[in-house]
Amino acid sequence: MNKKQDLPWDNPRFKNWIAVVQAEKAIVRALTKALQPFDLKIGQLDVLMNLYRHPGMSQHDVARKLLVGRSNITMLLPQLERQGLLRREGDAKDKRVLRLYLTEDGEDVLLKALKVYTELIDTVMANSSPAQCDALGDQMRRISEMLKEA
Amino acid sequence: MNKKQDLPWDNPRFKNWIAVVQAEKAIVRALTKALQPFDLKIGQLDVLMNLYRHPGMSQHDVARKLLVGRSNITMLLPQLERQGLLRREGDAKDKRVLRLYLTEDGEDVLLKALKVYTELIDTVMANSSPAQCDALGDQMRRISEMLKEA
DNA sequence: TGCTTTTTGTTCATGCTTGAACGATACTGT
DNA sequence: ACAGTATCGTTCAAGCATGAACAAAAAGCA
Numbered sequence: 238m239n240k241k242q243d244l245p246w247d248n249p250r251f252k253n254w255i256a257v258v259q260a261e262k263a264i265v266r267a268l269t270k271a272l273q274p275f276d277l278k279i280g281q282l283d284v285l286m287n288l289y290r291h292p293g294m295s296q297h298d299v300a301r302k303l304l305v306g307r308s309n310i311t312m313l314l315p316q317l318e319r320q321g322l323l324r325r326e327g328d329a330k331d332k333r334v335l336r337l338y339l340t341e342d343g344e345d346v347l348l349k350a351l352k353v354y355t356e357l358i359d360t361v362m363a364n365s366s367p368a369q370c371d372a373l374g375d376q377m378r379r380i381s382e383m384l385k386e387a
Numbered sequence: 388m389n390k391k392q393d394l395p396w397d398n399p400r401f402k403n404w405i406a407v408v409q410a411e412k413a414i415v416r417a418l419t420k421a422l423q424p425f426d427l428k429i430g431q432l433d434v435l436m437n438l439y440r441h442p443g444m445s446q447h448d449v450a451r452k453l454l455v456g457r458s459n460i461t462m463l464l465p466q467l468e469r470q471g472l473l474r475r476e477g478d479a480k481d482k483r484v485l486r487l488y489l490t491e492d493g494e495d496v497l498l499k500a501l502k503v504y505t506e507l508i509d510t511v512m513a514n515s516s517p518a519q520c521d522a523l524g525d526q527m528r529r530i531s532e533m534l535k536e537a
Numbered sequence: 538t539g540c541t542t543t544t545t546g547t548t549c550a551t552g553c554t555t556g557a558a559c560g561a562t563a564c565t566g567t
Numbered sequence: 568a569c570a571g572t573a574t575c576g577t578t579c580a581a582g583c584a585t586g587a588a589c590a591a592a593a594a595g596c597a
Binding site: 245246248249250251252253254256257258259260261262263264266267290303304351354355358359360361362363364365367369370371372373374376377378379380381383384385 | 395396402403407408411412414417453501504505508509511512513520522527529533
């Protein structure tokens with residue numbers, strides 16, 4: 238048993254998944270540097286991105302969307318609020334929840350940061366056609382679906 | 388300018404890359420839990436995996452391969468050494484470098500952990516054919532190549 | 538050979554992330 | 568109405584990762 242044959246590196250799914258992890262790490266490092274001029278961490282950018290598309294999300298919603306703990310969001314927000322990029326408003330009906338909204342400055346910074354992000358991705362994926370990217374995304378979304386149920 | 392049209396979410400590369408990030412986060416969480424019985428963190432598993440394939444790597448080599456800082460490896464090793472999963476030997480010719488080798492226990496634990504890892508990946512990517520996985524991996528390896536030069 | 542520069546691994550302070558415990562608020566079922 | 572349960576956000580301690588500064592060793596070079 239356990240000959241070279243059944244080593245994970247010969248498993249197409251596993252072998253190629255490792256490549257995904259490697260690429261993701263590489264981009265995280267590149268993006269972290271690229272965001273320094275904006276004084277933004279990737280986690281903060283993630284929050285802004287979600288608020289742009291879904292204004293009024295609660296902190297709990299944001300945490301679940303980003304797959305991080307609620308406390309993470311709590312610790313993340315004060316700096317963004319101090320920078321004037323977003324504001325928190327207590328929900329009128331449910332006094333527990335705080336709803337988050339981008340300020341104009343926040344939207345401004347977000348769009349500039351997104352430009353940098355998009356250019357980075359466009360560069361490193363220049364050799365992938367839109368169709369290939371869609372196929373890629375489909376596989377990834379299936380993975381997320383599989384794990385959402387757990 | 389900046390109409391809805393040129394929002395990043397309409398950019399195929401960007402949009403689908405976001406799906407990659409989401410899937411990667413989801414798997415990291417699942418894998419972290421799956422590795423708890425082995426008392427292994429993902430970073431530690433990464434080290435063991437590389438040593439299995441390339442025995443005698445230096446700490447610097449490992450760090451570069453894993454895209455982490457050298458200090459990260461320094462902080463990671465004592466626990467693995469205490470658990471008896473690997474051993475460090477000073478290089479004879481270059482007294483600065485420490486070469487890393489898996490012990491038999493280390494290889495044993497690694498193979499068991501890899502089995503869990505592989506099963507997880509096989510499950511969540513069950514809907515991707517080997518050919519699709521290869522296409523996926525090719526795109527990812529191209530990304531890593533692009534960023535290696537930077 | 539000597540002197541300078543690189544490289545390797547370590548240490549340390551900093552910041553990020555996590556999960557558990559908590560108070561406040563809302564919901565549920567009787 | 569009310570007792571028990573669940574949810575939201577916060578706090579806190581612990582574990583990790585990072586990068587700068589450092590000592591030892593090696594390499595480059597005159």
